[in-house]
Amino acid sequence: MASRRVFITGLGLITSIGNDKAAVVESLRELRHGIVAYPPFNVAESPVRVLATVKDFEVDSLDFEDWRAPARYRIRREALRSLAPHGVYAWCAMQQCIEDSGLAETLMSHERTGLYAASGGSPALLHQSMDRMNRSGVMRCSPTGIVASIAGTLNFNLVAGFKILGASCGFSSACASSGHALGFAYDEIALGRQDRMFVVGGEDCNRESCLPFAAMRALSVQTDPAVASRPFDADRDGFVGTGGAVVALLESEESMRARGATAYCEFLGWGQGSDGHSVAMSHPDGAGLRVAMRRALAAAGVDASEVDYINAHATSTPIGDVSELRAIRAVFSDSAARPRVSSTKALTGHGLSLASVMEAAFCALAMREGFTPGSAHIRRLDPAAEGLAILRETLNEGPRIAMSNSSGFGGANVSLVFRSVDR
Template identity: 55%
Template sequence: MKEVWVTGLGFITSIGCNSDQVENSLLNLRHGIACPNMLQVPESPVKVAGTIDEFELDSSDPEDWKFPSEYKVPRSLIRSFSPHVLYAWCSLQQAIKDANIDSQDLQDPESGIYTASGGSMRSIHKHFEKMDRNGVMACNPLAIVSSIPGTLTFNLVAALGIRGSSMGLVSACASSGHALGTALDEIRLGRQKRMLVVGAEDCNFESIVPFCGMRALSLEKDPNLASRPFDSNRNGFVGTGGSVSLILETKQEAQRRGAQPYAKFIGWGQGSDGHNVAISHPEGRGLHDSMKKALKDSSLSPADIDYINAHAPSTQIGDASEMHALKAVFQEHQTLKVSSTKALTGHGLSLSSIMEAGFCCLALKKGFLPGSANVTTPDPALGHLNLIRTTEKIQVSHIMSNSSGFGGANVSLVFKHAH
């Protein structure tokens, strides 16, 4: 099958809104968690979130939004955007520029786009409010295409003139991992020569507080302590939003354009828990299967993996499930390096998988492994796993990134250093 390169990255995240900012945050373990005003209200028991600097998107009218001036969005486009679509537009503009793709290549029938998003809870809520107040015919004609989960695909395909494969994937926190894996297959099977892959989520009250009802969010008020994956005292995840985009291309197509890879994307796997609608299997059986399948797809053995970017959302059950799976796949003879960057970013839901994949590609290119921050009492269940608590400046060959979502959906992605 065709060799696939990652040739472009774009970041709009709580730890930076470009590659340089993100790299600096990962190297120095600088988190992006704060106490935004939207959560400092009596009705919200959660007070912290991973916030996105330089974007003010509170208005229900997209034309009133404030965002960095280098991103040009025509009025005809932004009218059907919700906040996460704007984040995606910006991260994708970065990635396209980074990969040096021109409009002719972008609109080639062999260039496609896969997206991942849960849609916009705020936009849906606002549209229903207006409908209930003023009647059905008062609905914004763009209400549907600006709010439902497919809005990311609708808007980007139309705005960029995409003619190749397009699809939106929704599998909770594994969504963008599924988007990356299926995009990889689309290229390896010769159906496309280039795929843009984008994950995005809103970052507002409506996208975060509903998880309070599940008792899944950290109620910690100190941003420095709120997200602490693999710590014995972890008490829930911290919500965040933003967008990350990756450009995948065949080796031949990248070389034709003179593009240099961040990393090679060499395999993936998926597995389901078949257990519970919201809680991971206690032994992590679905994640165990996804890692084994990813190794097989990559033609690697467990000993070939140098580092795992864990899903580890900082929940008691989620982290414990993943530790069981990791120890089952990576036996005691291997001291596997592990960390969770959610300690810095918070948990981006459907965005999280591609965000962490982007971090892995950046780490492979720049020669470092990001540490796991905020760990004061490592969970004894880690056993032989080597939890790295500071960023290590080291060049490794193979990185695996894990993601798990509601319904027991699990995805594992494998990237290789591009020698």
């Protein structure tokens, strides 16, 4: 059976740089970051001081009764009680995506419409449940504590809450998770198994979800939010954590045209490869990412010289950024045809499981709105980037073909390729 074409036809965004398309586009264009001094980190025992927070939500309490979302959203109490904080973000992003795509309820809750999700679960809620069980006994725990806190919480709650009838699954490959979700959702549609797939990535945005990375020496210890996340800068010292949720609707060409939908871009193909090197650190030469990028180009039927832009995984860690730069240099070896490269994590921080789908959405927005986001906060470019086209300011021209990279623990690497559509 011939492979079917796949398009992105809807987006929903709850992020540190904005909670809707308009706000996110403005932040990306203006290189406006969402990083702030985070009060819970302002204690002597914390080496970290900043976080890329999600604004206009109140979900820090361990009691869902205290949670608040912007007034435009409505979540029923019976649904809210089994959500994690990032489940609230994801529920709102789902509502945005459905509205943005114009998908009718009869097609949303349909056996040809599925949902793949990615998150790391909710460490805060899981700790609360275990602590309560140990102190008060298991029968004093919340009956929804498990489904609210473990890694599958997003797909459990969204599939049930939005009455999804097609394929559903949760993905757990750390910072490559929603990249895998996007890739396998693409396959479901391209192979004719599904017509539409929601892909969701989300993470809590609090002390418990982000601070443990400090023990790995992975987080920036800068106190100035304006210089804490600076991928490709020679003086970078780690990433800044963030959370939120992003939802993308993938759809077959036939389904899209039958209902008169408009595409953001075409999803051409994807690839993956593993480093086989370290449980936590990227291969120094980006071995697995090289494989992922080459496989993505082959699957998309695109030559390396045709790629205009790479949204890099680059998180602002000393080792990881150089690994990716070396991989890009190897795959795009013709210096005359090297694509522009930037990392939007300079603005958003690093969203862990959320990162891939968030950055795929940024590529889709850039293609539709006609711009290419720069890599912010670079004061002194790392010599390892010499000869590569690191884009340091926003370009008022959208990419024709874009690639988005993601890498996770264990050396899991995913690369996605998108093409703009004529409007």
